[in-house]
Amino acid sequence: MFNRFKEKLSGFKEALSSKLQEKAARKEEEQAELEADNIKAEASKPAKAVESVEKQAKRSGEQKSTPATHAGANAVSNNNSANNSAKPKNRFSILDKAKSLVFEQEIILDEKDLIDPLWALEMALLESDVALPVAEEIVSSVKSELIGHKKKIGANTGQLAEDALRSALMKMLSANHLDFDEYIKTKEKPVKILFVGVNGTGKTTSIAKLAKYLMNQGYSVVLAAGDTFRAGAIEQLEVHGERLGLKVIKHKTGGDPAAVIFDAVEYAKAHNKDVVLGDTAGRLHTNINLMDQMRKIVRVTKPDLLIFVDEAIAGNDAVERARLFNESVPIGGSILTKTDADAKGGSAISIAYITGKPVLFLGIGQNYPDLVKFEPQWLVDRLLGEAEA
Ligand SMILES: Nc1nc2c(ncn2[C@@H]2O[C@H](COP(=O)(O)OP(=O)(O)O)[C@@H](O)[C@H]2O)c(=O)[nH]1
Ligand SMILES: [Mg+2]
Structure with missing residues (x-):
């Protein structure tokens, strides 16, 4: 039952999915860049910390005897190693976070994003023998469902397309209902x-x-x-x-x-x-x-x-x-x-x-x-x- 219809709809789902993924990837890139900038900013901080440790050590060295200088050197090397190992570790966790964010992101679709998916939807409907004015009504209903609203991307981006279409069809088919x-x-x-x-x-x-x-x-x-x-x-x-x-x-x-x-x-x-x-x-x-x-x-x-x-x-x-x-x-x-x-x-x-x-x-x-x-x-x-x- 309705196998051709389901088949035809896959074009719409794919077009919307790839648009969402494209947008999410762009957002992810921006986010990664932002995180990278943060890392740079963070990286400059420990240097200051080392500086202050060195200063402290110097001060105490001035007050006490020479071994204190060693303590200061140790503190420096400890700090450096801590800094070196923290850098890649942080970067990995940030990338992982960014990846998972693709599916947690809230994306707002605009008119331009929807041109290709909605065209695919209209073609799918017309090829499934949906009459033209009906296809147009469904497309416009799906459009208003998707456009401008924050859409959370789940792991299954096709679901968003299906939900919007489901709601448009329900609206249309319920209009003249008689019990x-x-x-x-x-x-x-x-x-x-x-x-x-x-x-x-x-x-x-x-x-x-x-x-x-x-x-x-x-x-x-x-x-x-x-x-x-x-x-x-x-x-x-x-x-x-x-x-x-x-x-x-x-x-x-x-x-x-x-x-x-x-x-x-x-x-x-x-x-x-x-x-x-x-x-x-x-x-x-x-x-x-x-x-x-x-x-x-x-x-x-x-x-x-x-x-x-x-x-x-x-x-x-x-x-x-x-x-x-x-x-x-x-x-x-x-x-x-x-x-x-x-x-x-x-x-x-x-x-x-x-x-x-x-x-x-x-x-x-x-x-x-x-x-x-x-x-x-x-x-x-x-x-x-x-x-x-
Ligand atoms: N598969 C299927 N066949 C049906 C259905 N309704 C009617 N038919 C068949 O369609 C043919 C024509 O049905 P009929 O009632 O004689 O049509 P009428 O000329 O409009 O009265 C018959 O062979 C029916 O068994 C249906 O819902 N599904
Ligand atoms: Mg008859």
Whole structure:
């Protein structure tokens, strides 16, 4: 999951690391020079001390007899040897200290330092199918995270890059967050949820997964076979209905999808069911007639929640489709499927920002439990490689 994204990000991490090391090394040099000057200054001090010892010795020699001169000479030689051995010892410990300081230093990054790392980050994001305005937003957020503040360099300089990116992604992904569980809990029943999107992206599978998800929470669910267009679509939903033990409301292939959904809602009302999940035929955002038909279905059935479904592996295409569906009908949120097979992560990052509507769930496999409620933290942990799928 997101392996290409992690790979691409290494360029940003390396660029920032080398900039930090370069700055730290410069600071270390300055520090070493300063220490060297100090040593020089220190070195001149003992000479004075010797002088004063000599003077003292002389004075006492004047007062006493000759052996005192020897004592003075000894004092001089002792002092000299102490001075000689202290010099290299001090120098070593100062260098060691300077080296360790590289990792303890607090460094302030400025605009110029960040040009290369941020360029590497923007390229990494764009190559990972993150939409341009989203990439720009992330870069600017990372920039304000890094610039001007004192940053303590730990032994792992890559961590700084990761922390800044983590915080930028969390900010972006949390912006349009919606708690689906809370939504269902508080909404008047039956809650009508309709699914739209391009063919083959995982609408029908996601309906079945979501039915299971809701059943696990104790809700009763009715399925509406609103894809009356594709041969076999009704049967596909019926198979899921049988497996899950759910009522499937259906008409004949070629029938009016709005009428099927209407009937399902009537059934739910009559039988006290909590949620209606309505399937629709896949349609391309570029097909004017099918988009018109979708608008009509939405107008007639008035769903409480219209969910746009697309596959994460479609990358920028999925983001663009989300934008166009969102312009055409009032989608309330998205489900991004096939995230398990997505190496780039771009659509997962971009879709909520582009539509201004939350990603509600991620599909992470073909089985019923392979649907995870969208949590920014869950996604960021996987994008940055701290947790496996
Ligand atoms: N790996 C993976 N496959 C999925 C996921 N969701 C759906 N699929 C598969 O995608 C294919 C198309 O799904 P379907 O629900 O029929 O798409 P629809 O045309 O939009 O209704 C099927 O083979 C599903 O098993 C997912 O999250 N991960
Ligand atoms: Mg389908």
